[in-house]
Amino acid sequence: MLASHHRLTSTAAGDLHSHRRRPPIFFTKPRRFSLISSSLSDKQNGAASTSETAILRTHNARSAAVLLRHLSSHEDRNPDEENLGTNLALAEEDKERVLEVSLQIRRTPQFPGSVYINSSSPASVLRGNDTNSGEIDEEMLIKALEIRRKVTADIFKEAMRKVKFGITYTDNMASELSEFLDYVIIKAVSMKKFPEFSQSSYNHRARAFIDESQVVPLIRWLKHNSLSYRQIGKLICASNGDLGSIRRVVEWLKSIHVKGRFIGVALTRAGRNLLGQHLEDFDEIVEYLEENGVRRDWMGYVVSRCPEILAFSMEELRARAQFYFRMGMSKNDFGTMLFDSPKVLGYLSMEEMNEKVAYLKEFGLDDEDIGRLLAFKPQLMSCSIEDRWKPLVRYFYYLGISKDGMRRILTLKPMVFCVDLDSIVVPKVQFLRDIGVEEGAIGNMLSRFPSMLTYSLYKKIRPVVIFLLTKAGISQKDVGKVIALAPELLGCSIANKLDHNVKYFLSLGITVRQLGEMVSDFPMLLRYNADVLRPKYRYLRRTMIRPLQEVIEFPRFFSYSLEERIMPRHKIMVENRVNFKLRYMLASTDDEFNERVEEAVERRRSFESR
Numbered sequence: 112m113l114a115s116h117h118r119l120t121s122t123a124a125g126d127l128h129s130h131r132r133r134p135p136i137f138f139t140k141p142r143r144f145s146l147i148s149s150s151l152s153d154k155q156n157g158a159a160s161t162s163e164t165a166i167l168r169t170h171n172a173r174s175a176a177v178l179l180r181h182l183s184s185h186e187d188r189n190p191d192e193e194n195l196g197t198n199l200a201l202a203e204e205d206k207e208r209v210l211e212v213s214l215q216i217r218r219t220p221q222f223p224g225s226v227y228i229n230s231s232s233p234a235s236v237l238r239g240n241d242t243n244s245g246e247i248d249e250e251m252l253i254k255a256l257e258i259r260r261k262v263t264a265d266i267f268k269e270a271m272r273k274v275k276f277g278i279t280y281t282d283n284m285a286s287e288l289s290e291f292l293d294y295v296i297i298k299a300v301s302m303k304k305f306p307e308f309s310q311s312s313y314n315h316r317a318r319a320f321i322d323e324s325q326v327v328p329l330i331r332w333l334k335h336n337s338l339s340y341r342q343i344g345k346l347i348c349a350s351n352g353d354l355g356s357i358r359r360v361v362e363w364l365k366s367i368h369v370k371g372r373f374i375g376v377a378l379t380r381a382g383r384n385l386l387g388q389h390l391e392d393f394d395e396i397v398e399y400l401e402e403n404g405v406r407r408d409w410m411g412y413v414v415s416r417c418p419e420i421l422a423f424s425m426e427e428l429r430a431r432a433q434f435y436f437r438m439g440m441s442k443n444d445f446g447t448m449l450f451d452s453p454k455v456l457g458y459l460s461m462e463e464m465n466e467k468v469a470y471l472k473e474f475g476l477d478d479e480d481i482g483r484l485l486a487f488k489p490q491l492m493s494c495s496i497e498d499r500w501k502p503l504v505r506y507f508y509y510l511g512i513s514k515d516g517m518r519r520i521l522t523l524k525p526m527v528f529c530v531d532l533d534s535i536v537v538p539k540v541q542f543l544r545d546i547g548v549e550e551g552a553i554g555n556m557l558s559r560f561p562s563m564l565t566y567s568l569y570k571k572i573r574p575v576v577i578f579l580l581t582k583a584g585i586s587q588k589d590v591g592k593v594i595a596l597a598p599e600l601l602g603c604s605i606a607n608k609l610d611h612n613v614k615y616f617l618s619l620g621i622t623v624r625q626l627g628e629m630v631s632d633f634p635m636l637l638r639y640n641a642d643v644l645r646p647k648y649r650y651l652r653r654t655m656i657r658p659l660q661e662v663i664e665f666p667r668f669f670s671y672s673l674e675e676r677i678m679p680r681h682k683i684m685v686e687n688r689v690n691f692k693l694r695y696m697l698a699s700t701d702d703e704f705n706e707r708v709e710e711a712v713e714r715r716r717s718f719e720s721r
Contacts, residue, residue, distance in 0.1 A: 259313075263292045263299075266317050270327050280340060284330060287344025294352055295320055329354050333375075336361060342375030349386060356386040363390050367397060368411030377418035385421055393421055396428060403432060404446025417453035431456055434464060438482030445486075452489035459492060470496055474518045488525035502532050510540065511551060516558035524561040539568055546576055547591025560598035575601050575609070583613055583637065584627025597634030608638070615641045619648065620659055629666040636666050647673050655681055657693070665693040680704060687712050 264285045271281040285292070299317040302308045308316050321327070326347065333343045346357050357378075364374050378385055397410055400420075405413060414420060420428070435445055435455075449456055471481050471491075485491060494500060507517055520527050530536060543553055557564065566572055576594070579585045585593055594600065603609050616626050630636055647669055651657050662668055671677055680696055683704075689711040699707065 259296060260289075260292060262314065263295055263317055266314060267292060267295070267321060270318070270321050271330075274327055274331065276327075276331075283340045284344065287341055288347060290348040291326070291344075324352075324354060326354060329357065333357070333361070336365075336374055337371035338375040342379050345379050346375070346386070351387075353386065359390065360385055363393060364411075364414070367414060368408060369415050370411065373411075373415035377414055377421070381418040381422045385418075388421075392425075395425060396421060396423070399425065399428060399432075400446075400449070402442075404442035404444070405449050406446065409446070409450050413449050413453040417457040419457035420453070423457065430461070431464075434461070435482065435485070437478070438468075438485070439479040440482040440486055444482075448486050448489045452493065455485070455489045455492040464492065467492055467494075467496060470500065471521070474514055474521060476518065476521070480522075484521065484525055488529075490529050491525055494529050499532075500528060503528060503536065506532060506536065507554070507557075510557065511554035512558050516554065519558050520561040524565065527561050527564050530564065536564055539564060539566075539572065542568060542572065543591075543594070546594065547588065548595045549591070552595040556595050556598050560602070563598055563601050566601060572601050574605060575603065578605050578609055579630070582610070582623075583630055584623035584625075585630055586627060589627070589631040593631060593634040597638070599638060600634060603638060611641055612637045612639065612644075615644065619662075621663060625663050629663060633666040633670070636669060639669055644669055647671075647677065650677065661693050665697075668693050668697065671697050683708060688715065 267288070268281050268285055271284065272278075276284070295317055298320045299313055302316045302320065303311075308319070311319075329347070330343055333346070334340075338346075347354065350357055360378065361374055364377055365371075369377055400410065400413070401407060423431070432445065435448070440448070468481055471484070476484065504517065507520075512520075527536075540553060540557075543556070544550070548556065563572070576590060579590055579593065579600070580587060600609075613626065616629075617623070621629070648662070650673060651662065651668070652659075668677075676697060684690060684696065687708050689708055691707070691711075695707065696704070
């Protein structure tokens, strides 16, 4: 039994070996060939049998269609044949497959029972299926070109994998280099005229050109300089075959301190191809900027944020710089402005720049004011007039802010004209209404303290209001009045300013309720530094010998200067032996105070005489 099993295994292995050694042809079974021959003869006699066609092996149907079409190309076609359209479609598919197999780098692996087209079939099949051999099939040429592109991409990927690039990065890189791969196809075809490549295959020529161009080492070098595969693809395709220009420009950018991750941005966003320009033109631009206030160590930052500068001619660059110099801007201010916002020089067109300056002049600003304004906040030039400025101005008019108020806002906090109206300004104005600020006071409040519009509503403004309600003792009906009278409180730090002042007043013996009344009467009380408050209170209690109640009734006492107002007037009162409350002592002019002292002295003398 074991011997018989051994013989069966040996026989099967021998059959498999002999089957593998057979040459791969279209039809390998005798029964299959006889069936096709009989079917063909029946077809020629006009008596095709649908039952015989139905029992054909389906995986050889394409090969059968090709052979039938080839043998019957010069015979009369049967008008009643129902499968003619199917056979034609199969023939077209076989054309594509033959063409693809002929251009593949590696042949499809063979295995027992496999059926495929051999290397000798393309020309015969294409000739046999082409009814008009003298005409060019444009569709087939397009398909052939696509196949050639796939083959070239595979050759490129193979070169990438040889130097240990990853599969994903290789596929992504090949997808970005479609134009360069077309250039490789053209060069590989043109290399056939050289004697050393006259007898070589296309694959060999394409591989030789890719190796000669050194594109793979260039990709590795650019990747090492922090360029993404998309940026590398754009650069290589924009180089027009001159890959050495990429290295030259990249090295020049590194010489002016452009960081690696911004090199690709500078090259791909410059507005035009920088690879075709001379490095001397770049040096001239850098020298001009250095002469006008841009420091050398700032140059990389400026070029990284606005690479369009490198695409300008010297005439255009000088015209843009003179636009700012005509507004009275100095060279130092010009250099600082470019460092703060490099886009003001190269991002906008001259028409847009003139239009924005003309719009700012409508608020009563002259050229010098605008020059100082842009030197302080150059981001204004990046804002849109229609989308940002005009809606904000209409909303300010609705709140009652006059043109003078808007000029004040532009002068004090020009950043307000750069913020978004719907998401930043409107919610803060609505919050002011909710806490009780009167409608007519909002406009005056914003023009007095425009910085409030740049604060965070949930991280800055709301916490301050909650602190005033809970820790400072301000009632809910008075908090709106306090904020309207002293909006500067919203800019104070809770931990470093407000909390320290509240603790100081409570340490004097003032209750929370009394402190709330004091702040409601004089909201600026919480903005003073405790180091300024202590000497005044010490002088009040130790020298003037006044009770704490007078400070609670007149909290504005802490707003007056100790050396220039409190001490001189107290000295006058002591010399004339008169005494006034703090309100009448301090809240008057010098003339009114002297008149009040004379009246008090006269009353005292009259009383003493009686």
